[in-house]
Amino acid sequence: VAATLRGFTLTEVLLALGLITVALLALVGVLALSLRSSTQNRQATQAAQLAQQLFEEIRREGNCPSATVDYTGQPAVDGFPPAPYPGVQVEDTEYRLVVHGEPVGGRTGLYAVKVNVLWSQHQGQYECRFYQP
């Protein structure tokens, strides 16, 4: 066989395959990580939106609790906590809201509402104060 028709050596092939495999594995791993991260970001954004939705509903309704109360899933009383409490499913993710409401001591008409949004293995904590004379 003429030298001009000689193929790749086994070493060359293995080296090339190795390089490409490493690169592709890295790419696949990163893509998976990116996909997971993107999902988590989307879920975290969704959780923030749910908290925002709840805060805006409280602002609209103006019915903060007059005593310190933890709402961990029981039915809403007099419209508090408002929707989307106690939870909501968005796409394929289940979000659960835990709400803590309390008057701010020594302040007239000032209430603190803390919302813990839980989903999968994650959670987001949000707090807002409301003035409701």
Added chain:
Amino acid sequence: MKRHSGVAFLSVLFLTLIVLMSVAVTVKRTLQGSQFQVQDQHSVAAFYAADSGVAEALSRWQDNKNWAPALYTGTLNNGNSRFEIRFGAAHSVNNLEGDAPRSSYRGAGSVPPYQALLVVTGFAGSRTRVLEVMVARGGLFPPGAALMTQERLTMQGDVTVTAVRSLADNAPQAADVSILNDADTSNHASWDGNGAINVDGAFNSNSDNAGAIPANIAAANVSAVRRSQHNAPPRNLRIADRVSEALSAGYPQPALTGPSTTLAPGNYTLSNPGMYNGDLVLNGCNLYVSGDFRLNGSVRGNGSVFVTGATEMKGSAVITGQDNAGVALYSAGDVTLRGFNGSQFLSSFMAGAGADENGVTYSEHLNNFRTYSSRMLQAVADGMSAPSLLGNYSRFGNTPGVQSGSMSDFDAWYAPLIADIGWDNYNNTGVPAIRTNPTRRLTVALENGAASPSRDFLLKKFRELRPMPTDVTTIQTQVMHPSASQGLLGSRPVSSGIGGVDLNQIDGFVDALRAGADNGLFDILNDAVNNTTLVPTWERQQLYHRALSTFREMDFDRPGMAFFQGIVYTEGNFLAEDELRIVGAMYAVGPHSRVTLRNGIRVTFVPELVARAGQALGTVHVRQWLRR
């Protein structure tokens, strides 16, 4: 051929490089995405931190309208976010207590009176959010609604609804009646057809039904009848919660004793107080009542009353021409306000009183009182503005005698009403001397009559009016006295110059005059009109406006009419009956609340009074978001 194998190797390397670059780009984008997401979270947290700062400032202002620290900070979310509020020329400006515009970084005079510019910066992580709002006082109640009922309005007899801008400014305003019932049924309002209905505004219904407002109301003197409205009630005021909180706070329980109880500034509670036979005067306080609250008397002054049960009281004999005076009554149960048929009683009383020393019957004096007072008010209404009145000097300063040409029309009708004129046909008015000063003569008749709650009520009212001294010479002597300290207004606040007078001084002065033994409302008007004292023009104009405003709210055709000055908010039913004038507004907005107006009810809607109602409630609120 070496060249060929090199190309293959380079190709593999190049391919690998591309893949690795893709990995790098993906990693970078993923990291950026996470970073953006974290920043987004921080942005949300910073926003709500700033929003919380706004709430905090409103709460602070609720307790102290002068709150304006150089720097105020607060933390939230376990210290992960915080807000900052700064006051100064380049930041927030508090003008809640100011009666003139203030400048801010937004420009000269950019913060109107009784408002505040609030700038709050929220921080979370690396993100900041700035919120900017204009805060104002008042705002709990819908503007323009003089009367609001959830389910039904029942009217029997005369009903009049008017509005003035404020008690110091009688510019006419719209005064709407609103029925919130949106059921597609007829007759959400009714009127028995006795007397007349006059509404200086629209009759609004939330119902689509054409018969919701019946035809006899639509045909009455009403500016407009509208259906399919979307009026909303004031928001829930949580009366029971507030009373509960007040009881827990251990506020003092005042003893309601004697014919009148005055509560000093502060917070008070009462538990199941039962019936109190007397008047309650609020002097800038909040009273929280658990249970029913029934008074065989009136509530007046300046303050708020919260009642978890039913509320019942009478109208007061007196009315105050002060803008900041008014009771805010918040009741979770039914509210009943009663006047009493004073005009009928007065007619009957005077008929039984016979005649005076000149043989003129008191019935005639009563008629004269009505006639002269109506003419006087008409003269004022016809254009006798304060400047023209104040511009004429020495009305009573001339030698007693007919001074036609030096007396205005106003004087012509005014003087015989309150002064004993010593000659007939005073200023060509045709009034004989013995028929002048019906105010004094009626007061004397009441003083000489047998005591009774009705007589006492009317006597209180006529004493508030106070006739002038018994002859023109005395008027001249008193008004023209060279020393202000000895003139008619001996206790008046004399300022050092125009603009140097505190409005509170004027209010206190008016109160002092009314409480005094020698003067009264007519006197105030007289003093305001006469430029013969040391009181500067500006001050006298204030007096004039306040006295005149009070005058206009008094129905001289019905001198027995009682007053309730303030706001009534109830989650139950509301009943007003028997010659009662409500200066303020009424809201019966529980799920099934009904309003009944019976036997001569007049409502004067005062937007400013409504806006400032309820010092214990949200008298500060966000008027406008400037940056959000």
